Amino acid sequence: MVTPSPAHSHVAVVAFPFGTHAAPLLSVVRRLAAASSPETIFSFFSTTQSNHTIFTTVSGGGGGGGGGGGGAKVKAYDVWDGVPEGHTFTRGHQEPIELFMKAAPQSLRLSIDKAVAETGKEVTCLVTDAFFWFAADMAQDMGVPWVPFWTAGPCALSAHLHTDLIRHQAGGGNESLGFIAGMSKIQVQDLPEGVVFGDLESYFSTMIHQMGLMLPRATAVFINSFEELDKTITDDLKSKFQKFLNVGPFNLASPPPPAQDESGCLPWLDKREAGSVVYISFGSVVVPPKEELVAIAEALEFSGVSFIWSLKDNAKANLPKGFLDKTKTHGKVVAWAPQTDILSHKSVGVFVSHCGWNSLLESIAGGVPMICRPFFGDQRLNGRMIEDGWEIGIKIDGGEFTKQGMESCLDVVLSQDKGKKMRENIKVLKELATKAVGPRGSSTENFKQLLHLINSP
Structure with missing residues (x-):
C-alpha cells in the first residue's frame, strides 16, 4: 500500500516522553512510513532518553517500537526535557512532566526548525500525542493539519472530552455516567484523576482539561483501538471530532517481532x-x-x-x-x-x-x-x-x-x-x-484514511 504524496511531504511527529506513550506512536508512524511514498519523510521528536529507549527496542509488549517497517524514513530528533542544569526534583512524579511541557512550545519549535533546515523540507503535517493541546495553535501557525494520537481507550477519551459536563452534572462516587453515550456502565469513582477528584488545579489536571477542549479543533484524532469494541462510544466521538479513526489494535495490525525469552x-x-x-x-x-x-x-x-x-x-x-x-x-x-x-x-x-x-x-x-x-x-x-x-x-x-x-x-x-x-x-x-485489522476491516480502512490525510499537501 503506497500512497502518492507531493515531493515536499514532511510529517513532524511529537511524542509524549513519559509512561508508555512514545512507543505506540512510533509503532504506528513506522507503519505509516512503510506505506507512504519514498519522498515522504518523518521527523520524530522526543527527549533524548525516550528516543534512546524506543528506537533501540527491537521487541516488547505494549506496542513496542519494533514492527511496522519504514524505520529508515523515520529520523529521531531530541527535544530538551525542560529540566534546568543541577535541578533537584522535590514535587513527585508529575514534576518532570510539568517541566517538560512548560518548555515544550519553545523547545519543540527549535527542534522542528532544525529538522526543516536539515531536510530542506517544510513540515506539511503535525502528528502529536493528544496531550500536546497547544499543538492546535502550533499547527494553525504553520498552516498544516494537526493530527493527534490518543494512546488509551475510547472511554477515557470520552471522559476527558466531557469533563465540563461531568463536573456540572455528576454526583456521588457510584453514580452512573449514563448521560454520556456509551458510558452507562461507568461510575464517577472510575474516572481518571483530574476530572472530578484529585487536585483539579494541578498542572497535569489543567493540561488534560485543556486537551479535552482543544481536540475538536484537530483535523483528525486517531486511536489504538477498533470500532467494534464499543460502537456507541465510537459513534459519539465521531460526532464530536472532525474525523475519528480507530486504527488498532497495533499488536495485531503490526505485530512486533518475537521477543527474546531469556527466562524460558x-x-x-x-x-x-x-x-x-x-x-x-x-x-x-x-x-x-x-x-x-x-x-x-x-x-x-x-x-x-x-x-x-x-x-x-x-x-x-x-x-x-x-x-x-x-x-x-x-x-x-x-x-x-x-x-x-x-x-x-x-x-x-x-x-x-x-x-x-x-x-x-x-x-x-x-x-x-x-x-x-x-x-x-x-x-x-x-x-x-x-x-x-x-x-x-x-x-x-x-x-x-x-x-x-x-x-x-x-x-x-x-x-x-x-x-x-x-x-x-x-x-x-x-x-x-x-477482522478489524484484516484486508477489508474497519481499522484497515481507517488507516488508509489516516495515511491519505498525512500525505495530502
Whole structure:
C-alpha cells in the first residue's frame, strides 16, 4: 500500500516522553512510513532518553517500537526535557512532566526548525500525542493539519472530552455516567484523576482539561483501538471530532517481532495444561505495595495453580520467606517476560493485570480473561468495562489484593461457569479485533484514511 504524496511531504511527529506513550506512536508512524511514498519523510521528536529507549527496542509488549517497517524514513530528533542544569526534583512524579511541557512550545519549535533546515523540507503535517493541546495553535501557525494520537481507550477519551459536563452534572462516587453515550456502565469513582477528584488545579489536571477542549479543533484524532469494541462510544466521538479513526489494535495490525525469552517462559508453558496458568504482570510503572504482593503470593501458594509472575528483582524481597522455593515446581518468577507471546500461549488461562490499555489489547488478542487491580489514570475505567461492560474479566473486591480475594478471583475465572463465559466473550472480541485489522476491516480502512490525510499537501 503506497500512497502518492507531493515531493515536499514532511510529517513532524511529537511524542509524549513519559509512561508508555512514545512507543505506540512510533509503532504506528513506522507503519505509516512503510506505506507512504519514498519522498515522504518523518521527523520524530522526543527527549533524548525516550528516543534512546524506543528506537533501540527491537521487541516488547505494549506496542513496542519494533514492527511496522519504514524505520529508515523515520529520523529521531531530541527535544530538551525542560529540566534546568543541577535541578533537584522535590514535587513527585508529575514534576518532570510539568517541566517538560512548560518548555515544550519553545523547545519543540527549535527542534522542528532544525529538522526543516536539515531536510530542506517544510513540515506539511503535525502528528502529536493528544496531550500536546497547544499543538492546535502550533499547527494553525504553520498552516498544516494537526493530527493527534490518543494512546488509551475510547472511554477515557470520552471522559476527558466531557469533563465540563461531568463536573456540572455528576454526583456521588457510584453514580452512573449514563448521560454520556456509551458510558452507562461507568461510575464517577472510575474516572481518571483530574476530572472530578484529585487536585483539579494541578498542572497535569489543567493540561488534560485543556486537551479535552482543544481536540475538536484537530483535523483528525486517531486511536489504538477498533470500532467494534464499543460502537456507541465510537459513534459519539465521531460526532464530536472532525474525523475519528480507530486504527488498532497495533499488536495485531503490526505485530512486533518475537521477543527474546531469556527466562524460558515459553518452553515452561509448553509443559502445562491448556488454560491452567496464571500470568501476573503490572506493567513497567507500578509495583503493588508489599502487603498486596504478600497476599498474591499466599493465594498462589495456597491454591497450587501454575503461574508466571513478571516481577522486578528489587520487589522480590517483599515476597514471603520461602515462597520461591515452595512454588518452584509449579511457578516461575521472572524479572521480565515476553508478554505478547505468553498471552498467546494456549496454557495461559488468566491475566492478572493493572488494566493498562496496551495490556488490555494484548489480553484480547490472546483471548485471555483478566483479573484487574487498577491503580491510576484510565485503569479504573478499563477495569469497569472489563468486568461490567465487555464481561471479559473480574475486578479484585475492594480494589486491593487480599489472600482471600485473590483466591476467589482465581476460582471464578479458572473453575466456574462465569469464567467460561468470560472466555467465550473475549474470544468474540478477539475475532472482531482480528477482522478489524484484516484486508477489508474497519481499522484497515481507517488507516488508509489516516495515511491519505498525512500525505495530502
